Amino acid sequence: LPPCSNPVQRLATQRHSAPCHSVTHHVWAPPFVQVKADLAIEVAATIKRRELTQEQAAKLMGVDQARVSRIVREHLSRYTIDSLLRSLTRLSRNVTIVVDTQDADHQGSVPVRAG
Numbered sequence: 001l002p003p004c005s006n007p008v009q010r011l012a013t014q015r016h017s018a019p020c021h022s023v024t025h026h027v028w029a030p031p032f033v034q035v036k037a038d039l040a041i042e043v044a045a046t047i048k049r050r051e052l053t054q055e056q057a058a059k060l061m062g063v064d065q066a067r068v069s070r071i072v073r074e075h076l077s078r079y080t081i082d083s084l085l086r087s088l089t090r091l092s093r094n095v096t097i098v099v100d101t102q103d104a105d106h107q108g109s110v111p112v113r114a115g
Helices: 007-016 031-049 054-061 065-072 081-090
Strands: none
Touching: 031 065, 031 081, 054 065, 054 081
């Protein structure tokens, strides 16, 4: 099978040892895996939008260039949501977390929206 090109599948495969053979994410992928992927996409988009090199971004983020490269390539198994949020704020992005109320019979979700 080819390597996973979708970050959600790649992380889910690493966590669950499930086969990875499609570029669309599976419904069984843990929601926080999707959050990590979405945050990494925002880090990469911010770097691109600001026309930063990975080395420049690394200095702003307080990490080495190799870590930036892994985030941009969405190799996220070593990263936490917290570290990705920290990366965004160090790139001068504001992050807002909203806890919304839901009916008791509704499972919650964790969407990431870029603004």
